Amino acid sequence: MASKARVNIGVIGTGRIGKLHAGHIASRVSGAALVAVADINLAAAQATAAQFHVPVAVADYRGLLDDPAIDAVVIASATDTHAEIAQQTAAAGKHIFCEKPIDFDLRRIDATLAAVQKAGVKFQVGFNRRFDPNFRRVREMAAAGKLGAPHLLRITSRDPAPPPLEYVKVSGGIFLDMTIHDFDMARYLMGGEVTEVYAAGAVLVDPAIGEAGDLDTAVTTLRFDTGAIGTIDNSRRAVYGYDQRVEVFGPGGVVAVSNNTPDTHVYSDAEGVHSARPLYFFLERYTESYIAELQAFVACLRDDTPPPVTGLDGRIPVVMGLAAQKSYRENRPVRLDEIKA
Amino acid sequence: MASKARVNIGVIGTGRIGKLHAGHIASRVSGAALVAVADINLAAAQATAAQFHVPVAVADYRGLLDDPAIDAVVIASATDTHAEIAQQTAAAGKHIFCEKPIDFDLRRIDATLAAVQKAGVKFQVGFNRRFDPNFRRVREMAAAGKLGAPHLLRITSRDPAPPPLEYVKVSGGIFLDMTIHDFDMARYLMGGEVTEVYAAGAVLVDPAIGEAGDLDTAVTTLRFDTGAIGTIDNSRRAVYGYDQRVEVFGPGGVVAVSNNTPDTHVYSDAEGVHSARPLYFFLERYTESYIAELQAFVACLRDDTPPPVTGLDGRIPVVMGLAAQKSYRENRPVRLDEIKA
Amino acid sequence: MASKARVNIGVIGTGRIGKLHAGHIASRVSGAALVAVADINLAAAQATAAQFHVPVAVADYRGLLDDPAIDAVVIASATDTHAEIAQQTAAAGKHIFCEKPIDFDLRRIDATLAAVQKAGVKFQVGFNRRFDPNFRRVREMAAAGKLGAPHLLRITSRDPAPPPLEYVKVSGGIFLDMTIHDFDMARYLMGGEVTEVYAAGAVLVDPAIGEAGDLDTAVTTLRFDTGAIGTIDNSRRAVYGYDQRVEVFGPGGVVAVSNNTPDTHVYSDAEGVHSARPLYFFLERYTESYIAELQAFVACLRDDTPPPVTGLDGRIPVVMGLAAQKSYRENRPVRLDEIKA
């Protein structure tokens, strides 16, 4: 790749996140070109293609895999199609950027990672929050030893509003759909592996979520191989907006990051002192990190370096999610090595 | 009491906390007078008496119980003497302000509460943090319905430095010595009862603490009867000072309080933006709340109202601490009703 | 004085500020005793005496000057009586703590300072804000060279509500009544002298203040002998409470202090993020600094050291105030050396 002037990318799946990636590749990611889009809903593919002036729009993603002009694909289709598409893409010799989660099933994940390895293509998983300046700064300070070996991790991760019930039903559940980002963040920030989880959950936001078999509130305790302890608290509805904070504490100090806001205004009146709410949701909050993760993907293709988020990085949070599910069901701490493919 | 101009108080135990209370009664608590002090170390009692111009200093606290001029006593002696002294004080018909914990043994606690009830005296437990303006504000906002029925509670409670090892050995362990304040805070803020705890602990600060049979780092998950979930994280050593924060989250919003600092300065230089560390430890941080709890005690005597922190409020955090100990030992969630007197 | 166990203090004038000082001396200032109070309104003197258990209450302050048991007096009477009382007190050989301003007339100030010098008594002026931890921290950082030689000073000083019109009429005007504190703060923080002022003023809060011949809004530019430039902005009414901030900027960095609040709560709801207003007014905001200035006064008597706020420190802000008045009237910068006694 290093000799190529430009990486040609196709996007598979033009739902919300696929369209987002398509737009970024088209105009914000340097050294890349959006050359094709695919969606089983052809009209959706065509609309996205029109919006970003892309010549190729197809219903069958295999059209992209057959196209020699395409260097890499972004897989942003429904989760249950990731594994199969990724395996075929690998077989076609094209590099892969795959949205999280790779799959809910460890065997299918392992088959995917094996296919990738066999084909020798690059495979990056879409844990975009690793590319956020706040979290990156925490990671850098931890990695630089400013905290010493961490003792405690706290993650607060709350959505402004629950997804539609139809989505909840196929989401894999809160731990695999929502907490999975925090599981990845925990590994990223702590530079260590989780050995055991204990998950407490509740349905407090909306009974319909419980009726759909899911939780909307959860607190997960993480035990790390270093002895450190972490907690993640999740809610599907924070009325004040998207709440995305982390804190890492160690013998050298503590570093915390708070929410981003649209502006820094502080207004004081007879009632109190008032400032802006956090940015509403992930599209507003993580815009730049979505661009940065694709920029990093393009860089690893051009420089032939390992992707910054590997297939294993995609697998482990799924194991953590499965362990959290089991912990919640059995109301006991569950070791990660209890979860087998 | 209502007709009395002044409440005469004796202090039993003139260690650090007893001396603190003595000084406050002598000069900062209105409507009260410090009239006697007792300490098994007579010289210590005499020194405190001299410092605060108190006429009576004795080695045997029973001297105070026999003194008809004394209306109430503050019990600030060693924890294992609280129950016996309290029972004798009740029998002597004097009101009691008892430092936390009442005892580590539930049967002795229950005997004490029974003695108090039989005697008809007032009994207040020294959970001073309830009188801190920060936590009080959280409680008031929660009680006023600004959050809705709470979903999540987060307490961060970290000491600047571990106590001496000699103290650690007789402290009852981190859950009964340190987390007990946070257990009380959890009940105070949430207005509900905890039904189950899960405690993860570690020795990360100082191996000697582990050798003494204790932990120095702990994360406790609380399940409330309302369905809400809480976490408490503790460390015995935060290099940046005493870290005392809470956050309550509900459907109506979230309220959080941060640390108090000696001043509000913000200094920006070529390296960054710098501000003051939190106040060092509980003596600096909670000065005013120690005064306020005694003022409230005096008020309940003068107005013949119930004490703001009752004997039951003193008992329940001990149950929570015993459950946390058991949870840590057995690495499983423990219901509070598993803990029997 | 150094040999005395206790400094006996009488308070002259038992209005709001005199009563405040009396209470502090009675119970919060160590090494001092409140032994007498005087007020031309005898009933007021007696009420204050009763409140603080003081044996002596007189209408004529000369009763205090004749009392050999009294070491020092606090002069908190009406401003136009300060000079005469201070001169008589000095003649009686007693030390003086004098509320600001010493007087509005420079000749009377100079006569007072001469009398003090002749008598060899201590004389401290009540610029209490110098004893506030925030401002003290700024001063210490500036003095320690953390900023380099300062270039810019910004002071924001706004009251929550204007004083009664009756007070406005005898107050000496906004520059001598309100800004005078900021003039002192400017000298204290910058460690240099002001050579010229330019005052812009307006009546924007209440036309009645303008009808009484005063301003309610003012911005004063200060030129320092070091070349540094400062600004002070004042308003008689900030609906959000007492606004007391300063900022000093130099080649090494900038240090700023913000307002103090009753608690640290931050509440986020669907409307925004909300926190506490500043403490309401000077009694709430500067409680501790009023105690600290008297403690420092007692210390300088006991240790025979110079008072921390001298007579000259009391004189110069009056010169600045007179220059600001002249600047406003003539709408031009006025040098301090234009103001003659």
Added chain:
Amino acid sequence: MASKARVNIGVIGTGRIGKLHAGHIASRVSGAALVAVADINLAAAQATAAQFHVPVAVADYRGLLDDPAIDAVVIASATDTHAEIAQQTAAAGKHIFCEKPIDFDLRRIDATLAAVQKAGVKFQVGFNRRFDPNFRRVREMAAAGKLGAPHLLRITSRDPAPPPLEYVKVSGGIFLDMTIHDFDMARYLMGGEVTEVYAAGAVLVDPAIGEAGDLDTAVTTLRFDTGAIGTIDNSRRAVYGYDQRVEVFGPGGVVAVSNNTPDTHVYSDAEGVHSARPLYFFLERYTESYIAELQAFVACLRDDTPPPVTGLDGRIPVVMGLAAQKSYRENRPVRLDEIKA
């Protein structure tokens, strides 16, 4: 214009700011295309053209004015060429986005505005800070009446480092080069006109700036036609980075905005509590506002609405700058109506 799919823009001047605009038009401003660049240094024009894949690069800007495919030009050449180029552009019937200042000479400004009016083209001045979310929020809150009629305005505007001396010499001086942005901001935020200014200045950062006939530190007091008073403090060197804060105070409250930072991290260690410095300088701080001002320019062309920053908005801050210069030289307040074209 409303019927056109795309606004074709040429950029004249490819120095730092011209290149910035060129890049934004090429990829970040929707509905616009960068079709040509001009620079008297042809190589510079060609380099910019190559970077952004622009077909046309010329040395003589008149090449752009003759090109019928070009709808509008961005004038980002040296300040002393703005007026002439703008007048020729207007004569050529093309719309104009002109960097600030239009000119230092009021007669040339007036000739330019007359030419624009005669030609009936749109003319927008590059006061980009009006498009910053922070300042925009302050303006919106003021305009919405949240503050009442403003009483006080405070602007802090400090650069991280002085420009090169060669630039200083042709910059027009601090008031016309640096404070001019703050003069515009004052009008924008207060919704009123300034009638008089008083400027205090100093050379405290670098004597060489003084030797070049300029100041590096300045405090300007503004009197508004509403009676409100404002101050602007400027420094050419803040070691902690670009300091861009404003505050508007009125009877209804106060609103302030603080600096933007690269991340929200807060690090506490044994020394204190530390966070990120402000973004370094205007390129980092105002990136989005540079895009937004061009987006607004394109919108006013497409919708045929008035530009959001008019020629008069470009003229008045120059008058203010000239008045500030005169005020500094004569050390007296100067009314704006003293400044004649």
